[in-house]
Amino acid sequence: xxxxxxxxxxxxxxxxxxxxxxxxxxxxxxxxxxxxxxxxxxxxxxxxxxxxxxxxxxxxxxxxxxxxxxxxxxxxxxxxxxxxxxxxxxxxxxxxxxxxxxxxxxxxxxxxxxxxxxxxxxxxxxxxxxxxxxxxxxxxxxxxxxxxxxxxxxxxxxxxxxxxxxxxxxxxxxxxxxxxxxxxxxxxxxxxxxxxxxxxxxxxxxxxxxxxxxxxxxxxxxxxxxxxxxxxxxxxxxxxxxxxxxxxxxxxxxxxxxxxxxxxxxxxxxxxxxxxxxxxxxxxxxxxxxxxxxxxxxxxxxxxxxxxxxxxxxxxxxxxxxxxxxxxxxxxxxxxxxxxxxxxxxxxxxxxxxxxxxxxxxxxxxxxxxxxxxxxxxxxxxxxxxxxxxxxxxxxxxxxxxxxxxxxxxxxxxxxxxxxxxxxxxxxxxxxxxxxxxxxxxxxxxxxxxxxxxxxxxxxxxxxxxxxxxxxxxxxxxxxxxxxxxxxxxxxx
Numbered sequence: 184x185x186x187x188x189x190x191x192x193x194x195x196x197x198x199x200x201x202x203x204x205x206x207x208x209x210x211x212x213x214x215x216x217x218x219x220x221x222x223x224x225x226x227x228x229x230x231x232x233x234x235x236x237x238x239x240x241x242x243x244x245x246x247x248x249x250x251x252x253x254x255x256x257x258x259x260x261x262x263x264x265x266x267x268x269x270x271x272x273x274x275x276x277x278x279x280x281x282x283x284x285x286x287x288x289x290x291x292x293x294x295x296x297x298x299x300x301x302x303x304x305x306x307x308x309x310x311x312x313x314x315x316x317x318x319x320x321x322x323x324x325x326x327x328x329x330x331x332x333x334x335x336x337x338x339x340x341x342x343x344x345x346x347x348x349x350x351x352x353x354x355x356x357x358x359x360x361x362x363x364x365x366x367x368x369x370x371x372x373x374x375x376x377x378x379x380x381x382x383x384x385x386x387x388x389x390x391x392x393x394x395x396x397x398x399x400x401x402x403x404x405x406x407x408x409x410x411x412x413x414x415x416x417x418x419x420x421x422x423x424x425x426x427x428x429x430x431x432x433x434x435x436x437x438x439x440x441x442x443x444x445x446x447x448x449x450x451x452x453x454x455x456x457x458x459x460x461x462x463x464x465x466x467x468x469x470x471x472x473x474x475x476x477x478x479x480x481x482x483x484x485x486x487x488x489x490x491x492x493x494x495x496x497x498x499x500x501x502x503x504x505x506x507x508x509x510x511x512x513x514x515x516x517x518x519x520x521x522x523x524x525x526x527x528x529x530x531x532x533x534x535x536x537x538x539x540x541x542x543x544x545x546x547x548x549x550x551x552x553x554x555x556x557x558x559x560x561x562x563x564x565x566x567x568x569x570x571x572x573x574x575x576x577x578x579x580x581x582x583x584x585x586x587x588x589x590x591x592x593x594x595x596x597x598x599x600x601x602x603x604x605x606x607x608x609x610x611x612x613x614x615x616x617x618x619x620x621x622x623x624x625x626x627x628x629x630x631x632x633x634x635x636x637x638x639x640x641x642x643x644x645x646x647x648x649x650x651x652x653x654x655x656x657x658x659x660x661x662x663x664x665x666x667x668x669x670x671x672x673x674x675x676x
Contacts, residue, residue, distance in 0.1 A: 184311035185211035185295040185357045186318070188226045189350070191326070191343065192233050192289040194242055200233025200289075204343050206350060208357030211295050222300040224275045226293060227267070235267040236291060240282065263316065264306055278303065279312060283319040286333045288326065290319045295357075318359040325349060391430045391493060395645030397637055398428040399440055399498075403626040404656040407508045407618075411515075411663030419508040421627050423451075425498040429491035431639055437461075440498060441636035442485040448629035450482045451501040459496070460489045472502050484636075503628035509535045509653070512660035514616050521598070523548075525559065527591040527616060527660075531583045535622070540652075542620040544577040544591075549606035549614065552599045559593030566591070573603040612665025618658040625653045 191204040264279030294311035403423040452472040466481040513528040553572035564579040661667035
């Protein structure tokens with residue numbers, strides 16, 4: 184749920200109400216306008232709101248115990264959600280306005296109701312109402328302290344001054360979080376730091392306190408379509424992403440991560456960066472894989488200065504054009520009477536580190552009955568038949584043999600009477616092998632993040648953690664004796 188607006192109103196006897204604090208959330212207001220359409224009612228200005236609110240709560244005009252717009256018997260009361268008549272009797276009303284009263288202080292908020300204005304939904308069905316009341320209750324504890332009594336005026340003023348920072352933590356961008364503010368104290372995560380007067384950005388709910396740790400993870404994924412035919416060109420591509428988690432102190436800390444390539448590494452292309460990156464060389468962003476690669480693309484180092492958010496985020500993503508895929512394969516499948524004859528050869532390229540976290544080849548069979556007898560031998564690893572009897576799983580383990588080549592050969596009978604899974608694409612001999620693998624401390628482009636290249640401008644030296652890995656994604660080897668889907672230069676995924 185979201186909050187459209189929030190107010191703190193004070194009211195002393197014999198005086199008109201005064202807005203001591205207000206906060207509006209334009210993104211939530213835009214959604215409210217979109218949902219309500221022609222029935223949209225705008226949030227009133229702060230100069231008008233106290234009178235409307237106090238009138239509805241019966242705290243003005245003591246000589247008038249009966250007021251039409253409030254006390255008419257035809258009007259249905261739905262406490263604790265009141266409605267404000269923003270256009271007078273018979274005009275439009277603002278609903279539901281939630282209120283919590285503590286002495287001369289009134290806390291009010293207008294939650295976003297994600298339902299048509301008419302007919303009004305029942306209050307118990309609106310999660311935004313209960314969450315809005317929980318937010319007001321937490322703010323009441325923060326302003327008044329554990330005792331529930333109004334503090335001294337100077338203390339209340341200091342807590343109201345801290346309220347913007349508190350809301351950044353407990354209600355960022357108008358979305359209340361589960362953690363309430365601590366009663367009567369300013370949280371250390373939002374307390375002003377002695378280091379300066381940097382303004383807290385709206386997108387950052389707090390600041391980190393504790394030991395500084397910067398974690399940078401580089402993941403490259405490789406896709407491939409291999410056909411095993413001279414008339415059809417094999418396709419592959421590489422795309423990478425850099426994920427960061429920066430637990431460093433300060434409102435707007437400065438961090439720089441540098442990506443480097445080996446002397447013969449392929450330049451990074453199609454680079455996209457997170458909005459928190461503060462500056463970037465224009466040549467980094469202009470290299471595009473769609474254009475002809477004439478060798479003039481920027482080859483690094485790629486420096487990304489940024490002020491990080493608290494959560495894990497993707498610093499950048501890119502593509503890379505590498506000369507060969509990591510594993511080359513050949514798959515031949517032939518139909519003979521009541522069985523299929525299968526032959527598979529996989530070869531690990533010499534430039535790839537022979538040390539997998541895992542490596543498996545899945546060989547599915549579609550539009551056939553379930554498998555019966557399986558007489559297949561492998562030169563390395565183990566072969567398993569899935570419980571569903573429609574998939575062969577070749578577990579290659581963590582290493583290829585010294586020859587870097589493995590093979591699978593044999594026959595598969597389909598003597599079962601139960602039909603297996605159907606696929607309109609993989610009919611006849613149109614079938615494939617799909618590879619799954621992960622290799623730590625390796626990227627196909629050679630891109631890496633050196634620990635010493637991560638710069639954090641802090642007085643205390645942070646702990647730097649960097650990792651990189653290569654992962655398969657949509658890695659197919661099609662049967663060369665059958666038809667296979669192809670496209671003009673683009674992968675079908």
